[in-house]
Amino acid sequence: xxxxxxxxxxxxxxxxxxxxxxxxxxxxxxxxxxxxxxxxxxxxxxxxxxxxxxxxxxxxxxxxxxxxxxxxxxxxxxxxxxxxxxxxxxxxxxxxxxxxxxxxxxxxxxxxxxxxxxxxxxxxxxxxxxxxxxxxxxxxxxxxxxxxxxxxxxxxxxxxxxxxxxxxxxxxxxxxxxxxxxxxxxxxxxxxxxxxxxxxxxxxxxxxxxxxxxxxxxxxxxxxxxxxxxxxxxxxxxxxxxxxxxxxxxxxxxxxxxxxxxxxxxxxxxxxxxxxxxxxxxxxxxxxxxxxxxxxxxxxxxxxxxxxxxxxxxxxxxxxxxxxxxxxxxxxx
Ligand SMILES: NC(=O)c1ccc[n+]([C@@H]2O[C@H](COP(=O)([O-])OP(=O)(O)OC[C@H]3O[C@@H](n4cnc5c(N)ncnc54)[C@H](O)[C@@H]3O)[C@@H](O)[C@H]2O)c1
Numbered sequence: 001x002x003x004x005x006x007x008x009x010x011x012x013x014x015x016x017x018x019x020x021x022x023x024x025x026x027x028x029x030x031x032x033x034x035x036x037x038x039x040x041x042x043x044x045x046x047x048x049x050x051x052x053x054x055x056x057x058x059x060x061x062x063x064x065x066x067x068x069x070x071x072x073x074x075x076x077x078x079x080x081x082x083x084x085x086x087x088x089x090x091x092x093x094x095x096x097x098x099x100x101x102x103x104x105x106x107x108x109x110x111x112x113x114x115x116x117x118x119x120x121x122x123x124x125x126x127x128x129x130x131x132x133x134x135x136x137x138x139x140x141x142x143x144x145x146x147x148x149x150x151x152x153x154x155x156x157x158x159x160x161x162x163x164x165x166x167x168x169x170x171x172x173x174x175x176x177x178x179x180x181x182x183x184x185x186x187x188x189x190x191x192x193x194x195x196x197x198x199x200x201x202x203x204x205x206x207x208x209x210x211x212x213x214x215x216x217x218x219x220x221x222x223x224x225x226x227x228x229x230x231x232x233x234x235x236x237x238x239x240x241x242x243x244x245x246x247x248x249x250x251x252x253x254x255x256x257x258x259x260x261x262x263x264x265x266x267x268x269x270x271x272x273x274x275x276x277x278x279x280x281x282x283x284x285x286x287x288x289x290x291x292x293x294x295x296x297x298x299x300x301x302x303x304x305x306x307x308x309x310x311x312x313x314x315x316x317x318x319x320x321x322x323x324x325x326x327x328x329x330x331x332x333x
Pocket of ligand 1: 007008009010011012013032033034035038053054055070071072073075093094095120121122166
């Protein structure tokens, strides 16, 4: 049994705890939150879970093997570092850290001590992203032309990070997982309207082989939209994450061009075939992810969403921050 301690029981922490409680090979030993009212919400859990207000007590507990850091972004580094230094494996919320230098430091400590880091890139464990990755790996979509995502709603405004650091880690981790190539350059534009932090932003990312991504993140949208278009040479798809059943629709549509006899004689042919909605796994992503974390600990394996994957996302976020400050300046990665 892997003993787990969870730090942070605000909005996301209860989801981590609920899923850990359901894992056969793990035990939630303690929950820590410095806010007494957050801790009170955990009182009804009744699984022998210790409720603590000081993270130091949790971090030094002998019966805890792994710590989930589910507190605000600015606390991730200090808490994860302290946990690693106490010999605990860590599951850290997205975004991994505030800077690439911090992420590198955590990776180094974990390597030296032979400990696991998993960064919560929840979407990678959804049936939808797993299916899209399969469609790419099997060559169904052909080479990728673009990824265009709209992730907007009337925000849960964060106090410590802007909309880029809050919402874009989802798309950036998905892109990292689907494209599997380092981006070449990034441009971000955005604006602050209410609390001194950007609440609307548009990020464009250039990948090798002419693949381009656009991510629209917005806390000031009147409606919630979670729609991504992915265009490939052979097929195109629409992923609407708010759809209950048919989240992904694959279209056999495309354009082919060839030159006719004269130089200006361009032949354009359009293909418009069937559309189908592939069956996707409906299991809760966080459950699969946390089960994978426990598995990696017990089997000594490395998770694919490890600290290095978290660092790649933080590097893109840092580039976006630099570009935002320069009003869309191109940042080469
Ligand atoms: N993976 C996802 O889809 C997803 C979704 C939402 C949030 N998150 C991430 O989860 C993290 C937490 O977000 P949230 O929305 O739950 O925030 P929140 O503000 O609702 O909750 C954070 C909690 O941490 C507690 N806390 C802060 N510092 C602490 C410390 N030193 N010791 C103990 N407790 C401490 C606070 O009192 C608060 O209750 C963030 O990193 C966020 O990006 C991830």
